[in-house]
Amino acid sequence: MEWNNVLATRNARMKASEIRELLKLLDQPDIISFAGGIPDPALFPTEAFRDAFSAALTGPKAGAALQYSVSEGYRPLRDWIVAEMGKIGVPCTADNILITSGSQQALDYLAKLMISPNDTVLVGWPTYLGALGAFNAYEPSYDRLDPNTNRPAADFATKAEAAGGRVKFAYLSVDFANPTGETIARSARESVIDLADEMDIAVVEDAAYQTLRYDGEAIPPILALEIARKGSIENCRTLYCGSFSKSLAPGLRVGWVCGASEVISRLVLMKQAADLHSATTNQIVTHHVASTQFDAHVAKLRSTYQARRDHLLKALAREMPDGVSWTKPEGGMFIWLTLPETMDGADLLAQSLQSERVAFVPGRAFFADGSNGNTVRLSFSCADEAAIDEGMKRLGRLIRAQA
Amino acid sequence: MEWNNVLATRNARMKASEIRELLKLLDQPDIISFAGGIPDPALFPTEAFRDAFSAALTGPKAGAALQYSVSEGYRPLRDWIVAEMGKIGVPCTADNILITSGSQQALDYLAKLMISPNDTVLVGWPTYLGALGAFNAYEPSYDRLDPNTNRPAADFATKAEAAGGRVKFAYLSVDFANPTGETIARSARESVIDLADEMDIAVVEDAAYQTLRYDGEAIPPILALEIARKGSIENCRTLYCGSFSKSLAPGLRVGWVCGASEVISRLVLMKQAADLHSATTNQIVTHHVASTQFDAHVAKLRSTYQARRDHLLKALAREMPDGVSWTKPEGGMFIWLTLPETMDGADLLAQSLQSERVAFVPGRAFFADGSNGNTVRLSFSCADEAAIDEGMKRLGRLIRAQA
Numbered sequence: 001m002e003w004n005n006v007l008a009t010r011n012a013r014m015k016a017s018e019i020r021e022l023l024k025l026l027d028q029p030d031i032i033s034f035a036g037g038i039p040d041p042a043l044f045p046t047e048a049f050r051d052a053f054s055a056a057l058t059g060p061k062a063g064a065a066l067q068y069s070v071s072e073g074y075r076p077l078r079d080w081i082v083a084e085m086g087k088i089g090v091p092c093t094a095d096n097i098l099i100t101s102g103s104q105q106a107l108d109y110l111a112k113l114m115i116s117p118n119d120t121v122l123v124g125w126p127t128y129l130g131a132l133g134a135f136n137a138y139e140p141s142y143d144r145l146d147p148n149t150n151r152p153a154a155d156f157a158t159k160a161e162a163a164g165g166r167v168k169f170a171y172l173s174v175d176f177a178n179p180t181g182e183t184i185a186r187s188a189r190e191s192v193i194d195l196a197d198e199m200d201i202a203v204v205e206d207a208a209y210q211t212l213r214y215d216g217e218a219i220p221p222i223l224a225l226e227i228a229r230k231g232s233i234e235n236c237r238t239l240y241c242g243s244f245s246k247s248l249a250p251g252l253r254v255g256w257v258c259g260a261s262e263v264i265s266r267l268v269l270m271k272q273a274a275d276l277h278s279a280t281t282n283q284i285v286t287h288h289v290a291s292t293q294f295d296a297h298v299a300k301l302r303s304t305y306q307a308r309r310d311h312l313l314k315a316l317a318r319e320m321p322d323g324v325s326w327t328k329p330e331g332g333m334f335i336w337l338t339l340p341e342t343m344d345g346a347d348l349l350a351q352s353l354q355s356e357r358v359a360f361v362p363g364r365a366f367f368a369d370g371s372n373g374n375t376v377r378l379s380f381s382c383a384d385e386a387a388i389d390e391g392m393k394r395l396g397r398l399i400r401a402q403a
Numbered sequence: 404m405e406w407n408n409v410l411a412t413r414n415a416r417m418k419a420s421e422i423r424e425l426l427k428l429l430d431q432p433d434i435i436s437f438a439g440g441i442p443d444p445a446l447f448p449t450e451a452f453r454d455a456f457s458a459a460l461t462g463p464k465a466g467a468a469l470q471y472s473v474s475e476g477y478r479p480l481r482d483w484i485v486a487e488m489g490k491i492g493v494p495c496t497a498d499n500i501l502i503t504s505g506s507q508q509a510l511d512y513l514a515k516l517m518i519s520p521n522d523t524v525l526v527g528w529p530t531y532l533g534a535l536g537a538f539n540a541y542e543p544s545y546d547r548l549d550p551n552t553n554r555p556a557a558d559f560a561t562k563a564e565a566a567g568g569r570v571k572f573a574y575l576s577v578d579f580a581n582p583t584g585e586t587i588a589r590s591a592r593e594s595v596i597d598l599a600d601e602m603d604i605a606v607v608e609d610a611a612y613q614t615l616r617y618d619g620e621a622i623p624p625i626l627a628l629e630i631a632r633k634g635s636i637e638n639c640r641t642l643y644c645g646s647f648s649k650s651l652a653p654g655l656r657v658g659w660v661c662g663a664s665e666v667i668s669r670l671v672l673m674k675q676a677a678d679l680h681s682a683t684t685n686q687i688v689t690h691h692v693a694s695t696q697f698d699a700h701v702a703k704l705r706s707t708y709q710a711r712r713d714h715l716l717k718a719l720a721r722e723m724p725d726g727v728s729w730t731k732p733e734g735g736m737f738i739w740l741t742l743p744e745t746m747d748g749a750d751l752l753a754q755s756l757q758s759e760r761v762a763f764v765p766g767r768a769f770f771a772d773g774s775n776g777n778t779v780r781l782s783f784s785c786a787d788e789a790a791i792d793e794g795m796k797r798l799g800r801l802i803r804a805q806a
Contacts, residue, residue: 001640003665006571006605008519008541014672041466049469053456063444066452066652101504105678112540116411133676137515138411168409202409237404249469251683262406269417273536275508279682280654 052288073099074283089224103255118164126366142368147188176332214306319396476502477686492627506658521567529769545771550591579735617709722799
């Protein structure tokens, strides 16, 4: 069969993720990897989940825990999230929350909700690779959003029209973003609201790493800043995507979207049509573990990851030659290296795997236009001190040799 | 905010499911419901799942059970499915299997893979409402496929061209279909392959109820018949959607697609971009329970549901007035009633809820063109004998009064 005859046009935009291909290399035991960007499984609250599954599947409620459930999500979990959102300046109700299968699915559904082919999405340069992957399925154009510069709204609008559509939303990862580890300042968050108001577009706020702050002062989410201006979440254009993947465990696939109920109810229809609902059992146990030990568990994660970040920053300062610069993130899992302009992250990786056995993610894939090849993402979430020391020694040596 | 300014065109096609709205009524204790179409939770292998979760989250592999995993799905589960598919005439390898979050998600991804706006999908009249819901997000036209009549391929093609696209695939639920309970005969399955070959389109075979046969002889899946003709799954255009929702439990959201590896690898990219992977833990425990007790458990389901079907058929024969006819399914969960032509299933439901307190699903929503309102779907999966007797007595009385 000639499958090309029956494929939708979107397939031209869907390619294998570089990171995913890279992850296959991690199985080789002699590789020192800074590539993953996944949480350290040794830190998962495994016992708490085991107890929670056992409780959910015992007694008269066990049948319901394995049964179909509502597309909105498990009500006690939505209520727990409502309370958490309240703590970060987002007063809301359960009608403002949809449970998704990880925040990745929230990105997919929000793109599905808003993007017709040739519409424009504003994204950072670089931005989260998985967001570009999710959005690509709906065939958008991209334009560069830099919240620290005040590019006029008319400029975005003209470019979007030339691409054959309209700007639909701005996408931003606000805290310790993947891939750079950088945090968007409060003033820049306010500018994003200004721009969105002026253009009448939505804002998709990716808060996947929000809980993992190691130092510095917490900045309110864009959604909180917008509610402060407009009085109620129902008047807001920001859609906040949260996740338990980095705070508890990713394998259960539980995340959420928080936004105006008008949008949430549309997303509920979309989820119902796409996969009915996220796994019932997983929502019940996530609620159980979150409501009994979320804060204590996240405190433990913070202290462990903070030590790894500090160690990696020290190793970089010690091992990297002149001409290499890097971010100093206040949280999250990533540090972003900028190499000398003549170097390419992908070439460096190929060399590194061959001669130094150190893995990382080349930066080009994080740019919607494939520019800025002289960049590299390092993750410190799963690296121990010895691996960091040895890995940076090798990487510094390789860069020095190439430069 | 004026959300209409940022919505994709597909939103015009996405509406609340009648069934879902109906399910809200089931909470009222005095309603006798034949509406649900969900498995009986009393039959779930609850203890087996509890043990499986406990085992998965104990010992050195516990971290991996809560970690991110590959988009294709958990390899041992894919291998188990490969063996099962072999038993029903579908020799294949793990490269032919993608794990999805229920077979509903398989329908969503297959539509996403193939449908550009205005392409045509061939569906039964009636067909599974959830398939129409999943497909609608990609803005297709529908044309009527009746595998028992030989409408010429040119006729479908002309109509699809007039709609502004091409026929992309035929969708069929083959065994004890939702909503009619009917099974597509072997000769009709062969005709579907002929038609698909002639038109160079794909076939999406929904086998969600495949394991629930109570009598009659099993008919090979369309995919098996096509492999018998063409020698290998790699030469086939049929994509088989399977599910554990009806055989084990739906709340874990585990299903699969089986088809040519060229298509599976594209679906893997799609899944990676949309939700990364189905929940790791759920795949592990599904493998555990399936590999230890699938056949014994399904045998138990069959004998329980068969008795309920038999009881409902007897009650219908006893209670329904002349002018009402119904299907005699060889398996599954549904019986389909055709009322006198002057009656409407939705009106009947409104009356019934008011005066008789009996719930069912009006048939119109299962027709892509909203025709055939004089139909009703009854589910016997969760009804006990007393409820069936009383419910049919009341429903027969109401229909007699209305006719």
